[in-house]
Amino acid sequence: MIALRRFELFEAAGSLLYPPACALCGGKTRAGEYLCDECEAKAPRIVAPFCQQCSGPFDGAISGAFTCANCAHRKIYFDAAVAVYRGRGIVRQIIHTFKYDRQVHLRHLVARWLCAAFDDDRLSGRQFDIVVPVPLHPTRQRERGFNQARLLADLLSLRISIPCRPLLKRIRYTTTQTALDRAERMENLHNAFRLRKNANVRGLRVLLIDDVLTTGSTLSECARVLKRAGAVSVYAATAARA
Ligand SMILES: [Zn+2]
Ligand SMILES: [Zn+2]
Numbered sequence: 001m002i003a004l005r006r007f008e009l010f011e012a013a014g015s016l017l018y019p020p021a022c023a024l025c026g027g028k029t030r031a032g033e034y035l036c037d038e039c040e041a042k043a044p045r046i047v048a049p050f051c052q053q054c055s056g057p058f059d060g061a062i063s064g065a066f067t068c069a070n071c072a073h074r075k076i077y078f079d080a081a082v083a084v085y086r087g088r089g090i091v092r093q094i095i096h097t098f099k100y101d102r103q104v105h106l107r108h109l110v111a112r113w114l115c116a117a118f119d120d121d122r123l124s125g126r127q128f129d130i131v132v133p134v135p136l137h138p139t140r141q142r143e144r145g146f147n148q149a150r151l152l153a154d155l156l157s158l159r160i161s162i163p164c165r166p167l168l169k170r171i172r173y174t175t176t177q178t179a180l181d182r183a184e185r186m187e188n189l190h191n192a193f194r195l196r197k198n199a200n201v202r203g204l205r206v207l208l209i210d211d212v213l214t215t216g217s218t219l220s221e222c223a224r225v226l227k228r229a230g231a232v233s234v235y236a237a238t239a240a241r242a
Pocket of ligand 1: 024
């Protein structure tokens with residue numbers, strides 16, 4: 001945490017000395033912005049029609065609320081997962097740089113994208129008691145140096161004035177999920193998460209946070225653990241959907 005604060009001071013000092021530059025193209029940005037207007041405009045928002053449960057966009061004409069085939073045929077434990085952007089193009093690039101190149105300052109930009117989840121009807125006006133980040137396995141977190149979901153949850157928590165509680169832990173080190181199909185992911189994640197010792201979520205309305213939703217299996221598995229422990233509702237928000 002101390003390292004981060006120092007980093008922020010450094011950043012603040014830097015912004016006084018240098019004109020702000022776009023994190024992608026190096027072009028001129030307006031004060032306090034990470035991207036220039038042109039790059040920002042290339043970030044693809046998820047717009048209707050999309051699946052009410054997992055935010056999966058549907059490329060075609062369909063009107064009204066619907067649930068995608070991916071969600072219709074499996075048990076999903078979260079009430080709804082709101083993903084704001086499509087995880088491709090510049091969105092994918094920024095999130096990758098943030099996570100894998102340790103460009104931790106980009107959390108502010110990704111968190112801003114994430115906060116836009118509250119524009120969505122499924123979240124706006126809804127009450128939450130706690131914000132819970134999806135945990136990384138301790139080994140993975142050591143390798144990366146931070147848990148991106150935790151950094152985003154902390155910023156969102158400040159913004160919406162709801163406490164952030166990292167109540168889940170990941171007890172199974174899962175290999176990368178990318179190459180697995182849906183059934184394999186579910187199997188891979190089964191019993192991967194636990195509630196931390198002395199954590200109590202009974203009667204609470206939980207907002208679960210991650211950077212990216214891929215199939216929704218991770219969020220669903222976390223929601224299953226939270227609901228089994230007595231959470232009354234579990235909604236999820238992510239900056240992007242892969
Ligand atoms: Zn730019
Ligand atoms: Zn769906």
